[in-house]
Amino acid sequence: MGCRGAKGRGRRRAAVGRESHVQSDLRHRRAPVRLSQRDVRRLPVRDHHRASFAERAHRVARRVAPRRRRRHPQRVRGCHVTPVDQDLSPLTVGASWITSEQWRADPTGGLPVLGTTLRADTPPASAVLRVCGLGVFVASMNGRLVSDDVLEPGYTDYAKRAEYCTYDVTTLVEVGDNVLHIELGPGMYRSQRHDDRWTKILTDYGDLAACASLTLGYPGGQEVIFLSGTDWGATLGQTRSSNWTGGEDFDARVQLDTSASGVRAWPRAVVARTPTELALTPKTTPALRVREVIEPKSITPVAPRTHVVDLGVNVAGWVELDLPPQSEVTLRPAELLKGDGDIDPTTEGWGPVYHTVRTGDRPLTWHPRFCYNGLRYLEVAGLEEPLRPEEVRGLVIAAGARATGEFSCSDQMLNQIHRLVHRAVTSNMYSVFTDCPHREKLAFLEELHLVYPILQWNYDVQALLTNTMLLTREAQGPDGHLPLYVPEWDPFPDPWRGDVNWGGAIIHVPWQLHRSYDDISVLRDNYEAMTRYAEHILLARVDGLVRYGLGDWDGREARAVPLVTTSALARMLCVLSQVAETLGLDSDAARWRKVADDVVERVRDEFWTDDLSVGADTLGETVIALQCGVVPPEHVSLVVNRLEERIARQRFVVDVGEVGMAALVEVLAAHDRHETLYRVACQEELPGYGYMIRHGATSLTETWDGPTFGISQNHFMNGAIDAWFYSHVAGLQQTPTSCGFRDLVVRPRPCGDLRSATASYRTKRGTFSSAWTIEEETFRLEVEVPPGSQCAVETPDGRRRCVGSGKHAFESALR
Structure with missing residues (x-):
């Protein structure tokens, strides 16, 4: 859409007349600001220490749109939004969920676009847009994106709840006719397999739909409110299909007239079919943004009309391309290369992952609209000439959480490990923390507490994890059971489903958030769910032991299940006792301490031996037993010495899973065995961090064998060592009784x-x-x-x- 400058987005050639379906120039568009976490915290809140973050976020609505004398909003018939609070949920004033009848008739024939025209006779003093899309939406006003936020609104259990986003669009409203249009993609709301593309989760909660209100404020307190309804237009867009894990199809030859006259000529929207119990709440987590722009390291021909772009680092986000007119390309992302230089896409999913793009009569700047990829490489097939480096950009996407930590030291191996971990955390920091940014994109729970310190040291994760705990409570079963991931759109079978280290996040994470941010409300909000889960696990024991689950999961296999899971139960109950004590529930605290002690004794009876070994005497079992208090106190020093000697004999190669790695770092650091931890971090054999780096990893990998094994190359579950860098190498800590770093x-x-x-x-x-x-x-x-x-x-x-x-x-x- 005109000329592009070079500042801020890497080198670009002039693109006069270039067609851009995304209007994604990060420099030239106006950037209305969505309400941020900081805005919420600055609000004057009555009894502030008792208000949760979510409650404070709800109160933002009152400040943005105070109750004033209003003109009557235009009235529409249809399926109205279910209010959570009539006073605080602005979309309840009469907006309807709407969709395209053309899309409903053929969901494979193109994705819906909804639009309306609205008139402003004088410049408004304020303009606030509130919009929710089921599942991913992109909103534009007068040809400009309403925000730099992308892939909104984020994960929820769509059978129960969706989130709306709030934007200040005052600078985008013009005197006269204005056009608001909303493009929709399926996300995880309607994840269907329409072709051969990889599809991790199958869902169908209803029609792709949007619900929106635009409030124009004028001097004297007058407001004019425009609402989504069946008087809007609805057509099909240039994005023909989108699959959250599998890719998109885009065709610029499809005519999409978004002028005022064009939108008026669209067919009328219809009332959408949405879940009957669907409630609407304001978004409280940081929006996703492009946080970094990467120039390609190389572009290499690998076959006729086929080239491979190397971004030089494994990231999550989009690759943006400047494509010539009258072209048709197929784009395949990958994290790895084969020996012949071609891409190895095996880690992207257990099926094909690709995008197809057709350009029209003009050049096109394109990136995916409604999904994203985890990748280092992109195969571009279909162009006679390779793209030039200035025609390709890697756009790194992550939640806009505030960066909080920095670490560096004189040892380059430790610096490289820190970068691996930081890259993996950033790549999976979306509306939830995902396990990987490609084949699954799911919020598995165990990582959140096992390696919580690496999240906290690197980013302000309060809002993200507070919201994840809400999702976890919403996923809890009537019997107290908790799933492996949230939202649980498609349950995993046992033994994957229900492991103590996964469900235990409902107890560990609120406690960790309380310690980091001195927020007692997160304990109050989750205490009932904590106790229900604890009771559920206690009832699920067989002869006093938890005999199902994943144990010390290493990315491939379950290890030492009864010992690890039952020890984890004991540790979880100890934390629950601390939570109860903090909340002033002394009888509860005493009860949970007693139950925890009983569980520890049962594990000792089953697995502890007089020769100072536990279970099968693996490293993982030993460090987990030490961490969870299974080793009798009088033997702890001897067992730690024995553990350290054994690690040294193995040349500091430690074969443990994610539970064991977190325990290993905690136990050795607590006993000042820092020389051993240093050697473990730096050794380059398998398994180890140095092995990953030696074989070319640029982000932390899911398994210790890294790029030499075809599984996720962007996964933070084994990143516990990064916490040691901050807390012990540099020495930053808070006392055991401190909260909020006081x-x-x-x-x-x-x-x-x-x-x-x-x-x-x-x-x-x-x-x-x-x-x-x-x-x-x-x-x-x-x-x-x-x-x-x-x-x-x-x-x-x-x-x-x-x-x-x-x-x-x-x-x-x-x-």
Whole structure:
């Protein structure tokens, strides 16, 4: 749509007359701002400490659209939105769910586009658009996207609830006729297999539909409200099909007239068929945005009319292409290459994943509209000449959560591992944290608490994980059972479904959020679900043991199921006791402590032996038993020594699953075995982080054999070591009883060949940081303590000093 500049999006050639279905220029479009997490927190809230984040978000609606004298909104008949709160859910004022009759007649014949014209006789003082799409929507006003947000609105259990998004579109409304149109894609709301494409989950909750209101505010408190209804137009768009995991088809030759006269000529919309119990709530999580733009590393011919684009790093998002007119291309994403240089798409899904694009008479700038990929490589087939580097861009998409942490040190292997973990976390940070950004894209629960620290250190995850706990409560069965992932659109069979380390997220994650953000409401909101789940697992035991589940899952097989799952139950009950105590429920706390002790004793009776071994005496069983309190206290030191000696004999190669890896890092760090952890991190044999890096991984992989095994190459479940970088190499900690980083500890542990390390964490109070260097035999440390916090600083020589907020410098001997 006109000329494109070069600033901010990498190099581009001029594209006068270029047709762009996405209007995705991140520089030239106006950027109305969606209500953010920060906006919510700044609101004056009565009894603020008792208000949950979701409750505070609901109150935003009152501030954005205060109750005023209104003109009567235009009235439409049809299927109205079910209100959660009539006063706070603005779409309930009369908007209808609508769809296209053409699409309903043939859901494979093109995706629906809904539109209307509206007139503003004078410039409004404000204009607020509220819109929900089932399942993914893109809204435009007068030819401009209403926001830089993408792939909205996010995951929910569509049988129960959907989210609406709120946008300030004041700068987009023009005097005279205006055109609002909404494009729809299926997402996970209507995930169907219409061709050979890979489809992970099959769902069909109803028609692709939208519900919207636009409120124009004028001086004196007058409002004019435009509502979605059957007086809107509805047609089929240029995106012909979309599959959340399988890809899209786009045809620019399809005529789509979005002018005022064109929209008026569209067939009329019809009332959509939607779930009968569907409620509508405001979106409370950070929207997805393009967070990074990557230029391709290379573009290589591999066959006639076929080329492979290498972005140089494994990412999640879109590849945007400038395509010539009258062309037809097929695009296949991949994370790996075969030996001959062709793509190896096996990790994308257990079936074909591809996009097809047809251009018209003009050049076209294109990227997927209603889905995304996890990829490093893109095969482009169908062009006579390869695209030039300036015609290809990798658009990295992730939730707009605030980046909170930075880490670096003098050891390049540790820096590379940190980058692998950070890339995997970012790639899976969408409306929920997914397991991988390609073949599944599901919010599996166990990762959220097993490696919670790596999420917290790198991003502000309060809103994302608070929302995930809401999804988890909504997924809980009448008997207290919890699923493997949420929302549970399509249940997994046993033994996958119901493992304690997966369902236990309902207890662990709220406690972890409370510790990080000093928010007691997340404990109150989830306590009933916690207790119901605990009771369910206790009743599911056979002879006192949990005998089903995945145990120490390693991405391929279940390990040591009864020991791991029952030990995890004991640890979960200990946390539940702490939650009850924090909520002032002393009798509950005592009861859960007693039950936890009984479970520990039962595991000891079954698996502990007098020769200081547990179960089959694997590394994973040993560290999990130590973490969960199964090893009798009088034997802990001996068992830890034995564990460390065994790891050293194995040349620091540790074969553990995701439960065992999180436990290994926690146990060894708690006993100051930092030299061993350093060696485990740096060794390059299989299994290990160094092995992944040696074989070319650019993001953390699902299994230890990384690029040498065809499973996800972008998966954060084994990333626990990153927490050790922050908490022990750099030394950033809070005391065991502190919440919200009020009472801090800086205790750096130089080890291995490290000569320096630095880390910072942006708490809600301010920056908490540590930076140390070793020069000859002198250890120098600089610490920053945020306002309102106090900090105990311990240098490697054992000296401990207490300081207040501000910047401080220390010097000591190494030992």
